[in-house]
Amino acid sequence: MASSNDFSSIPVLDYSLLSSPDTRTKFIEELRHTLINVGFLYLSNHTVSNEVISSLIEYIPKLFALPQEEKEKIKMANSEHFLGYSKLGAELTKGAVDYREQFDFATRHASRWKAGDPDYYRLWGPSQWPDENLIPGFRQTFETYLEQVQELGYDFSSLISEALGLGPDGLARFYDEDRLMQHRAKIVKYPIPPPGANDQGVGPHYDAGFSTFLLQASDHRGLQVQNLAGEWIDAPPIPGTFVINFGKALEFVTGGLARATSHRVLSPKGDTPRYSVPFFQNISLTIKLADEVLEFPPEILKLRDARGTVANTDSVNFSEFHTEPSGKVNLIGRVKSHPDVAERHYPELFKAIFPNGFSGKGSAY
Numbered sequence: 001m002a003s004s005n006d007f008s009s010i011p012v013l014d015y016s017l018l019s020s021p022d023t024r025t026k027f028i029e030e031l032r033h034t035l036i037n038v039g040f041l042y043l044s045n046h047t048v049s050n051e052v053i054s055s056l057i058e059y060i061p062k063l064f065a066l067p068q069e070e071k072e073k074i075k076m077a078n079s080e081h082f083l084g085y086s087k088l089g090a091e092l093t094k095g096a097v098d099y100r101e102q103f104d105f106a107t108r109h110a111s112r113w114k115a116g117d118p119d120y121y122r123l124w125g126p127s128q129w130p131d132e133n134l135i136p137g138f139r140q141t142f143e144t145y146l147e148q149v150q151e152l153g154y155d156f157s158s159l160i161s162e163a164l165g166l167g168p169d170g171l172a173r174f175y176d177e178d179r180l181m182q183h184r185a186k187i188v189k190y191p192i193p194p195p196g197a198n199d200q201g202v203g204p205h206y207d208a209g210f211s212t213f214l215l216q217a218s219d220h221r222g223l224q225v226q227n228l229a230g231e232w233i234d235a236p237p238i239p240g241t242f243v244i245n246f247g248k249a250l251e252f253v254t255g256g257l258a259r260a261t262s263h264r265v266l267s268p269k270g271d272t273p274r275y276s277v278p279f280f281q282n283i284s285l286t287i288k289l290a291d292e293v294l295e296f297p298p299e300i301l302k303l304r305d306a307r308g309t310v311a312n313t314d315s316v317n318f319s320e321f322h323t324e325p326s327g328k329v330n331l332i333g334r335v336k337s338h339p340d341v342a343e344r345h346y347p348e349l350f351k352a353i354f355p356n357g358f359s360g361k362g363s364a365y
């Protein structure tokens with residue numbers, strides 16, 4: 001299924017092109033091509049502060065170097081919001097262990113759920129933070145970072161909408177007012193695997209939401225992206241950029257116009273771990289995507305036809321988008337990734353998904 005639109009490297013888009021009308025058009029055209037044919041891009045000259053990013057990058061090894069018992073104090077199993085620490089080897093992707101250790105945090109938010117609300121409202125609530133005395137200033141730095149990436153995320157969503165011919169507000173209905181929205185991010189460490197072990201940092205998967213903003217926080221290769229022909233293309237770190245990719249929810253509401261692209265991470269080689277910080281932009285918990293599928297101008301649809309249909313890689317099934325509100329789809333995904341958390345906080349849903357109980361590990365994605 002060769003296509004002349006196929007890619008062998010990931011495009012770099014320069015956010016500063018937005019500052020003048022001529023170059024702005026070029027940016028929007030590049031974004032359109034990227035959305036339809038690639039599903040991944042680097043964004044340079046973005047709006048998130050370099051100082052905040054440098055400070056975060058310095059904190060990350062210190063965060064993982066905290067004593068194990070301090071990390072366990074904020075383990076994810078404590079949290080009905082699935083926020084907190086997951087130790088090495090706690091997740092699987094398609095049956096194989098992911099060799100990574102991680103903390104899940106989220107933008108500042110009070111608990112969303114009140115008596116009578118659907119269970120998936122419980123997904124949104126406060127993060128668990130490590131002891132401030134052991135890592136002073138980390139929380140402040142990371143919360144500032146999250147706020148800035150959140151803003152970039154909303155601005156970028158408006159650009160996506162424009163690039164797809166919907167005008168700047170075409171995707172606004174997928175977000176609730178700020179007060180009600182929460183976005184998540186993970187801080188991830190990929191250690192060097194033991195000799196003879198396989199090299200799965202995280203196995204092939206799609207992201208679930210609209211857009212993901214990834215900071216590659218160390219100088220390691222390992223992230224790879226699948227092109228239209230199914231070949232794995234490297235996405236090495238480029239200092240000063242975010243890697244942005246699109247997820248299954250955006251692909252679904254755009255009728256496949258925007259590509260969710262399969263990706264994976266290979267464990268690092270050499271003698272230092274790889275670090276990364278993916279930020280997952282959420283959409284409204286209550287919106288049912290099947291009721292919101294968008295319509296596009298014919299000249300945009302032609303570009304999708306020129307690309308052709310995308311090979312179906314066997315990844316997770318997002319068929320719940322047809323029947324369930326987005327929050328429920330999200331919750332089902334979290335239950336499958338972190339059954340230990342689910343068994344404790346969502347026992348009924350846990351039983352429905354694992355009727356015979358669960359004896360192994362989580363199955364991410």
Ligand SMILES: O=C(O)CCC(=O)C(=O)O
Nearest residue numbers: 188207214223265276278
């Ligand atoms: O660590 C990375 O570079 C990517 C991680 C990723 O794809 C994910 O967590 O969804």
Ligand SMILES: [Fe+2]
Nearest residue numbers: 205206207263
């Ligand atoms: Fe991902």
